[in-house]
Amino acid sequence: MSARRLFTGPARLAAIAPYLWLALFFLVPFGFVIKISLSQTAVAQPPYLPVFDLAAGWDSLVAAFGELTLDNYRLLVSDNLYLLAYLRSVMVAFTATLILLLIGYPVAYAMARLPRRWQATAMMLVIIPFWTSFLIRVYAWINILQHDGLLNTVLVGLGIVSAPLSWLATDTAMYIGLVYSYLPFMILPLYATLSKMDGALLEAAADLGCSPVKAFWLVTVPISLPGVGAGVLLCFIPIVGEFVIPDLLAGSDALMIGQTIWLEFFTNRDWPVASATAVVLLAILVVPLVFYERAQMRQIEGRR
Amino acid sequence: MAATAARGLSRINMAALALGLAFLYLPIVILVIYSFNASQLVTVWGGWSLRWYRELLNDEAMLAAAWMSLRVAAMSATAAAVLGTLAAVALARAGAFRGRTLFSGMLYAPLVMPEVITGLTLLLLFVAVNAERGFWTVTIAHTTLTMCFVTVVVQSRLGALDRSLEEAAMDLGCPPARAFVAVTLPLILPAIAAGWMLAFTLSLDDLVIASFTTGPGSATLPIRIYSEVRLGVKPQINAICTLIVALLTLVIIAASMATKLTSARGESAAPL
Known part of the structure; x- marks a missing residue:
């Protein structure tokens, strides 16, 4: 002391x-x-x-x-371009986060149920891609998705499609890139809460006649909610402002807000509008953060 | 009962895990394999070859960008290790102090802040003070971005540490600051090293913030790769990406060995 x-x-x-x-x-x-x-x-x-x-x-x-x-802010409100970009960013982030949760949860759940000595290895395997360059991971997908790339070769070879499909410059490609890049951010917080769960709780549920599926919904899911919150936040917020992935993988007809800021700044050299766009984006991102903070406070108070 | 339930689920569990890991690793494996492809075309396998690596050696713009990136990464990781460790010590040991909430808020905000915003704000600062943009501005930006990662690693290590060693040193008449340097610092050194390596890889990886804060003529490696990638897939890019992946793998192995060293000393390892 x-x-x-x-x-x-x-x-x-x-x-x-x-x-x-x-x-x-x-x-x-x-x-x-x-x-x-x-x-x-x-x-x-x-x-x-x-x-x-x-x-x-x-x-x-x-x-x-x-x-x-306040002219720049008036422009943001009056010009559809910006409104649509904000809307698209939030929609894309929402959809991608949902897919991430659906894919990340089973993986994290499986990791938490591995024998103890394998868990560290499994966690390492999930972390390693997080250390590898973002740009390289997106580029790896361009390799696969391009017109004469591996995916089309395999699809045509297997006779699933008769002619190569165009994958690049589509929303599908963008979602693949987003899910691929952010998956470790979703898995790790989920795994952190799921691995701390006491297995005796599931045993107790089973002893009381609860089916495994019902026990999962009644016991496991509520316990993992803090991990879900952290994972959703860690994915949703950066994806709203994402630039590289939509720029390289999505089409150019609909822009996300990160791309709009980049465009205003580097191409149009309109720094005041770029700044106003960034300020509004920041204001939008504070909303989920405040919600998360409140939920966490409530949880801490509930524990007392 | 629970054991059978677990075993019943485990086949689905294993499938989920295997598919998840395959999804994470396959694209990179494919990239590495194609970097050794002798053919110019991605679809055609022309046999194993080091052709694209040789061409890379002649690409002076790429080499200059790689050198710039390595210097920025080493410099900013070192600054981030020093500042991040100081911040960790303050958060773990200083108790409640005025402005602590603001401090930890500023420290952790870059974790979730979209890179476009961080890059834009820093650039506007550099322009306003009329700083010449290049090596130093990117280094400052990367230090600001990565120091929180060092803090996370070092702080969890400090929290897991047995305080009685430090207290014993002080009971024997060692002044607090000296006890910290002589006893605690050696114990958290592996965590600082792991934090340094994490900062290094993050700096090497960053495209957006570097694009905003660098000046003409001093492109970093991701900026260079990005401008090539926009023009389409080239085998040389596969080669440079493979080299980066190889370098980062070495850094990760070194970092995990640093963490192992920590746990070998009898305390729980700092989670990376």
Whole structure:
């Protein structure tokens, strides 16, 4: 106990460097995004107006403040392009997360029921793809799905289809890529809660005459809900803002919001609109986070 | 009763596990095999060959990008290891301090933040302070992104540690800070090493944040690969991807050995 009290001083000092780093490179940049989202596009370097110049004195600063507008946000609301992109992002993330849950749950469940000594190996096998490059994993699928790729060769060879199908630039390809890339993020939190489950609970259910299927729904599923929540969150939030997978695998007729930000920024060089789009995306993503936080709090309180 | 129920389910369980793992690994295995294909066409198997690896050696833009990526990864992983460990020590040992919630919030936010947003915000900062974009800006961005991963690994290790060793050192008259450096630091070193390697691979992997924060003429390897992939599948890309997979596999083996070393010392290993 005395050790804890003695060491807290130096440990607090340890917080200073990472604290400053995060404030400077994580918190402060959000201020810039909000400011630029209120600016106007300009053909200049940097491509927005007004630029706050502290050296120019107080009056010009006040004048610059007066030039800030909500025009970019009005554009986001009035132009269907952005609304559709937000809608599509949420829909795609929802569908992909649902598929991930349906595939990830049986795998995590099987992992948790393996003999103890195999569980570590199984977990390692699921983690390894998470370490392999995202881009490489998407590229591996382009290899398979392209017009004269492996999938079409196999399908035609087996006589399932008569002519090669086009897989690339479709939503199917995008969903395959999303599910493939995010599967470890779904499996690991599910496995973490399922492996902690006490097997005696299922035995008790069986002894009381509960069928295995019913026991699964009445015992296993409620216990695994925290893992489901964490897995859904870990997949849903990044997928809403996903750029690489829809860009490389989906068609170009409907864009997701990550692609829209990228396009506004790099192609149209409209930094203020890109910033406003990012601010709104962030606001959308806070919603599931708050829900999750609340659910967790309720659970902690329920345990007491 | 429960044992038979478990065995009854296990065939479906095994099928789910086997299919899940096959789904995760097959595409990468196919990619690796085709990188040794002598033929230009993906459908035609022209026999085993190292042709695409030789062509890779002549691709100077690709080699320069690889060198840039390795430097950024090593530099940012080192910075992330230092900052992430400090943060872990603060979270595990400092108790309640003012701003702790904000601190852990900022630390873990990059875990779920879409990369497009992180990249955009950092770029706007760099532009506003007129920083020259290139090696250093990407390194700073990757450090910010990866330090939370180091913290997760080191913090769980600190939590699993037997505090009595530290206390014994202090009972024998060792000042707290010195007890930490002499007793605790060696014990968490494998976790820091594992965190470093995780940060290294994440930095090597990142496309989106690097695209935002880099400048003209200093493309990282994923940026280079991405611009090639957009133009279609090329056998050389299979070759460079295979090399990256091989490198990352080595790093993973090293990291798991570092974690094993930890558990060999009699405490529970830090989960990666």
